[in-house]
Amino acid sequence: xxxxxxxxxxxxxxxxxxxxxxxxxxxxxxxxxxxxxxxxxxxxxxxxxxxxxxxxxxxxxxxxxxxxxxxxxxxxxxxxxxxxxxxxxxxxxxxxxxxxxxxxxxxxx
Amino acid sequence: xxxxxxxxxxxxxxxxxxxxxxxxxxxxxxxxxxxxxxxxxxxxxxxxxxxxxxxxxxxxxxxxxxxxxxxxxxxxxxxxxxxxxxxxxxxxxxxxxxxxxxxxxxxxxxxxxxxxxxxxxxxxxxxxxxxxxxxxxxxxxxxxxxxxxxxxxxxxxx
Numbered sequence: 001x002x003x004x005x006x007x008x009x010x011x012x013x014x015x016x017x018x019x020x021x022x023x024x025x026x027x028x029x030x031x032x033x034x035x036x037x038x039x040x041x042x043x044x045x046x047x048x049x050x051x052x053x054x055x056x057x058x059x060x061x062x063x064x065x066x067x068x069x070x071x072x073x074x075x076x077x078x079x080x081x082x083x084x085x086x087x088x089x090x091x092x093x094x095x096x097x098x099x100x101x102x103x104x105x106x107x108x109x
Numbered sequence: 110x111x112x113x114x115x116x117x118x119x120x121x122x123x124x125x126x127x128x129x130x131x132x133x134x135x136x137x138x139x140x141x142x143x144x145x146x147x148x149x150x151x152x153x154x155x156x157x158x159x160x161x162x163x164x165x166x167x168x169x170x171x172x173x174x175x176x177x178x179x180x181x182x183x184x185x186x187x188x189x190x191x192x193x194x195x196x197x198x199x200x201x202x203x204x205x206x207x208x209x210x211x212x213x214x215x216x217x218x219x220x221x222x223x224x225x226x227x228x229x230x231x232x233x234x235x236x237x238x239x240x241x242x243x244x245x246x247x248x249x250x251x252x253x254x255x256x257x258x259x260x261x262x263x264x265x266x267x
Contacts, residue, residue: 019148022177023141052148052166054173055241059234066229083166090244091237096225 003031010041011107017049020057028057032064038071044106048079053087061097074098078106135194137176139184139211147176147194154196155203160266168203168264171245174238175207175260183215183258198266205262208254215258216251 001024
């Protein structure tokens with residue numbers, strides 16, 4: 001699992017590359033736990049190269065969501081592969097998180 | 110002997126070979142670094158069936174969740190312990206058996222639907238794995254056999 005951060009003005013884009021499981025979730029957790037992340041207005045998660053997510057990966061996002069909301073930081077997922085979106089859907093997380101098809105829609109969200 | 114057998118996989122063909130009923134077996138030590146190997150093992154096993162990506166991913170995810178639970182919660186990531194996985198396809202019916210060779214009996218609490226809004230408020234990281242497993246597979250059973258915990262998963266693959 002590789003996480004690449006691309007800051008630009010008030011937006012931080014995190015590109016996820018690989019499989020997010022109980023072994024690799026710590027990499028993402030470390031990135032989302034950085035205090036500076038709350039200085040952005042938006043955190044966009046580029047899921048184009050995210051090929052797998054387990055409950056441990058979902059748990060990382062869930063565990064930071066309230067902290068982001070309290071700081072008025074919007075968390076938006078985009079470019080999600082169908083099989084990964086299916087996992088969010090099975091738990092009903094697609095209704096609780098902002099998931100959009102494209103980067104343009106993520107920037108506009 | 111157990112150490113020598115760790116992290117190995119092999120196919121078993123019945124004496125009367127029937128290509129629709131082939132078993133595949135994997136043994137891993139109880140470390141979360143082996144989860145990738147488990148997922149690749151399941152994908153490889155299903156690769157000849159030309160199943161939709163989503164279906165393959167659902168089976169891979171269910172197995173990954175149970176194995177992660179055994180590794181982390183039942184065995185505390187003790188690498189001297191090991192798990193055995195056995196996959197069997199009989200026609201469209203996939204059966205998965207995961208045996209925890211550790212000493213602790215691990216039977217997950219009865220399945221409950223998690224309140225995800227509460228999880229978000231509480232900043233919870235865990236508690237969704239077995240919910241996923243129950244929603245992904247047709248049948249999920251945990252039981253004990255010779256002082257070891259066994260999990261059976263089954264699913265009809267279209």
